[in-house]
Amino acid sequence: xxxxxxxxxxxxxxxxxxxxxxxxxxxxxxxxxxxxxxxxxxxxxxxxxxxxxxxxxxxxxxxxxxxxxxxxxxxxxxxxxxxxxxxxxxxxxxxxxxxxxxxxxxxxxxxxxxxxxxxxxxxxxxxxxxxxxxxxxxxxxxxxxxxxxxxxxxxxxxxxxxxxxxxxxxxxxxxxxxxxxxxxxxxxxxxxxxxxxxxxxxxxxxxxxxxxxxxxxxxxxxxxxxxxxxxxxxxxxxxxxxxxxxxxxxxxxxxxxxxxxxxxxxxxxxxxxxxxxxxxxxxxxxxxxxxxxxxxxxxxxxxxxxxxxxxxxxxxxxxxxxxxxxxxxxxxxxxxxxxxxxxxxxxxxxxxxxxxxxxxxxxxxxxxxxxxxxxxxxxxxxxxxxxxxxxxxxxxxxxxxxxxxxxxxxxxxxxxxxxxxxxxxxxxxxxxxxxxxxxxxxxxxxxxxxxxxxxxxxxxxxxxxxxxxxxxxxxxxxxxxxxxxxxxxxxxxxxxxxxxxxxxxxxxxxxxxxxxxxxxxxxxxxxxxxxxxxxxxxxxxxxxxxxxxxxxxxxxxxxxxxxxxxxxxxxxxxxxxxxxxxxxxxxxxxxxxxxxxxxxxxxxxxxxxxxxxxxxxxxxxxxxxxxxxxxxxxxxxxxxxxxxxxxxxxxxxxxxxxxxxxxx
RNA sequence: GCCACCAUAGCUCAGCUGGUAGAGCAGACGAUUCGUAAUCGUCAGGUCAAGGGUUCGAAUCCCUUUGGUGGCUCCA
Numbered sequence: 164x165x166x167x168x169x170x171x172x173x174x175x176x177x178x179x180x181x182x183x184x185x186x187x188x189x190x191x192x193x194x195x196x197x198x199x200x201x202x203x204x205x206x207x208x209x210x211x212x213x214x215x216x217x218x219x220x221x222x223x224x225x226x227x228x229x230x231x232x233x234x235x236x237x238x239x240x241x242x243x244x245x246x247x248x249x250x251x252x253x254x255x256x257x258x259x260x261x262x263x264x265x266x267x268x269x270x271x272x273x274x275x276x277x278x279x280x281x282x283x284x285x286x287x288x289x290x291x292x293x294x295x296x297x298x299x300x301x302x303x304x305x306x307x308x309x310x311x312x313x314x315x316x317x318x319x320x321x322x323x324x325x326x327x328x329x330x331x332x333x334x335x336x337x338x339x340x341x342x343x344x345x346x347x348x349x350x351x352x353x354x355x356x357x358x359x360x361x362x363x364x365x366x367x368x369x370x371x372x373x374x375x376x377x378x379x380x381x382x383x384x385x386x387x388x389x390x391x392x393x394x395x396x397x398x399x400x401x402x403x404x405x406x407x408x409x410x411x412x413x414x415x416x417x418x419x420x421x422x423x424x425x426x427x428x429x430x431x432x433x434x435x436x437x438x439x440x441x442x443x444x445x446x447x448x449x450x451x452x453x454x455x456x457x458x459x460x461x462x463x464x465x466x467x468x469x470x471x472x473x474x475x476x477x478x479x480x481x482x483x484x485x486x487x488x489x490x491x492x493x494x495x496x497x498x499x500x501x502x503x504x505x506x507x508x509x510x511x512x513x514x515x516x517x518x519x520x521x522x523x524x525x526x527x528x529x530x531x532x533x534x535x536x537x538x539x540x541x542x543x544x545x546x547x548x549x550x551x552x553x554x555x556x557x558x559x560x561x562x563x564x565x566x567x568x569x570x571x572x573x574x575x576x577x578x579x580x581x582x583x584x585x586x587x588x589x590x591x592x593x594x595x596x597x598x599x600x601x602x603x604x605x606x607x608x609x610x611x612x613x614x615x616x617x618x619x620x621x622x623x624x625x626x627x628x629x630x631x632x633x634x635x636x637x638x639x640x641x642x643x644x645x646x647x648x649x650x651x652x653x654x655x656x657x658x659x660x661x662x663x664x665x666x667x668x669x670x671x672x673x674x675x676x677x678x679x680x681x682x683x684x685x686x687x688x689x690x691x692x693x694x695x696x697x698x699x700x701x702x703x704x705x706x707x708x709x710x711x712x713x714x715x716x717x718x719x720x721x722x723x724x725x726x727x728x729x730x731x732x733x734x735x736x737x738x739x740x741x742x743x744x745x746x747x748x749x750x751x752x753x754x755x756x757x758x759x760x761x762x763x764x765x766x767x768x769x770x771x772x773x774x775x776x777x778x779x780x781x782x783x784x785x786x787x788x789x790x791x792x793x794x795x796x797x798x799x800x801x802x803x804x805x806x807x808x809x810x811x812x813x814x815x816x817x818x819x820x821x822x823x824x825x826x827x
Numbered sequence: 828g829c830c831a832c833c834a835u836a837g838c839u840c841a842g843c844u845g846g847u848a849g850a851g852c853a854g855a856c857g858a859u860u861c862g863u864a865a866u867c868g869u870c871a872g873g874u875c876a877a878g879g880g881u882u883c884g885a886a887u888c889c890c891u892u893u894g895g896u897g898g899c900u901c902c903a
Contacts, residue, residue, distance in 0.1 A: 273898095283831065284897095375850050383898030384830025386834060391900045395830050398898070430838080439876080498902085544903095549828050550894095552901055562903070655903085736860040745832055764857080764866080771864035785862055797863055 196464065199260050220467040235364075238405055241372050244304060244354075244365045245294070245403040249379070250274045251357035252293040256286070263323040263358070263387065263396060270413060271402035275385055277323065278397045287379040287399070295374040302355040304365040314349050316366075317358060323387070335480040376405040378414070394530035420662040425714035426555040432719050432727070432776065434710070435556065444560030446707060451727035453754070455713070456563070456706045458725050461540050462823070463565050463703055466589060470582065472567055477519035479543065483509035489518040490534075490616065494649035498546045498817040516542045517674070517699055521681040524695075529685040534695065535571035535579050542566055549605040556711030557666055565703035570683070576673075577632040579747055583671045583700045584638055588633065588655060590669070590702055594716065595825055599668075600641060600657040603629060607645025615649055616676040625675045626652045648699070650676040660715035668712060672699040720777045720799060722827065723819040730757030730816065731773040735766045735785035742789045746782060746809065753813045770797065779827055780816065798827050 171666075233239055246265035248271075254260055257278055265274030278280075310316070311332040318324035331349050348644045352361045354369055366372060380400040387393035396594040421427065429435045434452040441447060448456060464474070483502060486492045491499065495514060502509040513519070520538045529536065543563045552558055571579045586789055591599065606615045606622045615622070629652050633640050640654065647653060653672035659665050703709050713721070729734040730750055734743040743759035750757040757780075760769045766783065773781050781797040788794050794812060796804040819827070 281831070285832095373850085381897055382831055385899045386829080389899075391829070395899075397830070400898080443894070545900085549901070551828060551899085553895095558902070564903075667903060701903065708903055733863085735862055738860075765859085765861055766863070767861085768865050774864055781863080783863060787862085793861075801863090805864065
């Protein structure tokens, strides 16, 4: 403790961390914590930062308690019960429907159906109306514990329920097909004419659901048991709250989130566009976006040079043989663009930079004295993401990575690995990212030889090295089974944008496999050849995802150093045009991005435009300023400062830029 | 990739049950010269995503394709 990492209460992690492994996920979409060893059960999550000096060690039991608390809440029961009521309404509408599962989730609930005919969102108001009638009926929820045989009788026409009963009876599996530790009892809940296989809990009577605090949100497809090899079911999402006001507030928040959506802001602020003729998932960076990307790159180069990295450059296209050797083709082929053939040789566009970096490492012999060698490249990679997975800038097919590979000996591993984690922290401090979770992604036994390099001994060894490094460094993390890279375990950083959107940003991966496949070696102290370890890392992720995140994080109001336009000069009448142009030139001279607004609108309109464009500083100049050689500064936050010397203003901006300050 | 939905001017959207396109903002031009979030006027802008079909007639109905949205799966 006391190592510089912030300490936080772990109150809401379960509610937000969808990305934890499914085996840890319970019915509510929350996550059990029992898979965490107590000494590792420390989260970096935190709606509420603790007062200075106070330190908290979160115990497994404590977190389980947090978890229980929600499950026992009345709201949880309301949502769970609303799901049943909805299922009843849907089954009345479509009697042939087969029903599957319908748990409460964050903000609401859903129910999955296997329907003979598609359901659309136009059907929702009708179902909602029927739900309100059922609620008004004042039906009691009654629980009954049954034997497996009795349950099969009740659900004899419901194949999905029968499958669930089988799982429960064997005591092996829950409704998601995940292993259970104890053999659960089999119970049903009934209200009105609707009976469901369910462990509860529910409200006592349908009247306890406020009919004005529920709303059906959307229809979506979802695979049975979350497995894409299974049938696609129809999922109806709903939201439910204690009171109508809470529902209203929730809907308002969704509206707010839309305004912060990076796709909208990217359009409004001229950051990037997608063009159908260019292709899906292939963003075009407009000049404003390119400025942000360049600033990030300058930042990364600075920190990386300081940390002893060397820059390298590699081609976009490479012969097939290289990717066969690297293992990308055996393990990663479906994420790669198909090959192009030239003079009888196949070439691939690179999905990652590592094979080329390995070749650079191998281009010269190395002594242990050279290590660690840290090769960095801001290289553009291409991955063939499935069409339905593309999402704005967050998930694209062409991406510029903040990539580097560190080659080191086993003894150096811990220092190097933790050096990368320290780099994360620098970035998070700089961007004021407070809410994140480090996730140690481990291999899965079933994937050996398919998804993962087939060497279990090395997996276990490497995973342990990472675990030890994180524990020694006192960095909180959670573990996720079956989510590693094909060549080794990794630490991914889970973050949440201001919109509440969750995704993986930084990554730090250990590679115990590929250096060997490339015959990489260095001469150790004993004069023997030794294979180095390789750490793949991308603290800033990709330009695309990082900028997408930052757009939402800052709601488009970037700190000065990242703002595409830092200053706008606004002459009040065109009498001051010349003065405004002179100011523009002075700003340019000082390396500040700014321009004078020479349009014919009135000053008020110009201010409004600059404000909507989220320019941090406006310099309003009229006759007074022109005569005294000063400016009137209007800051993006609405504050104002008159009679400011131009030189003072320039010093202020330069200082903000130099320190990459988050304040204006 | 899968399920559902959507696609009208640069942007945001209107166009009822089929009769062959409309507004605001942005843009251009002109007028206005104004003290901290929208000055006025004029003009120009669209093979209604693409292709096929039904029809005397399609932005509107049907099919296919492309792109997007909400999810599922996957992921930096």
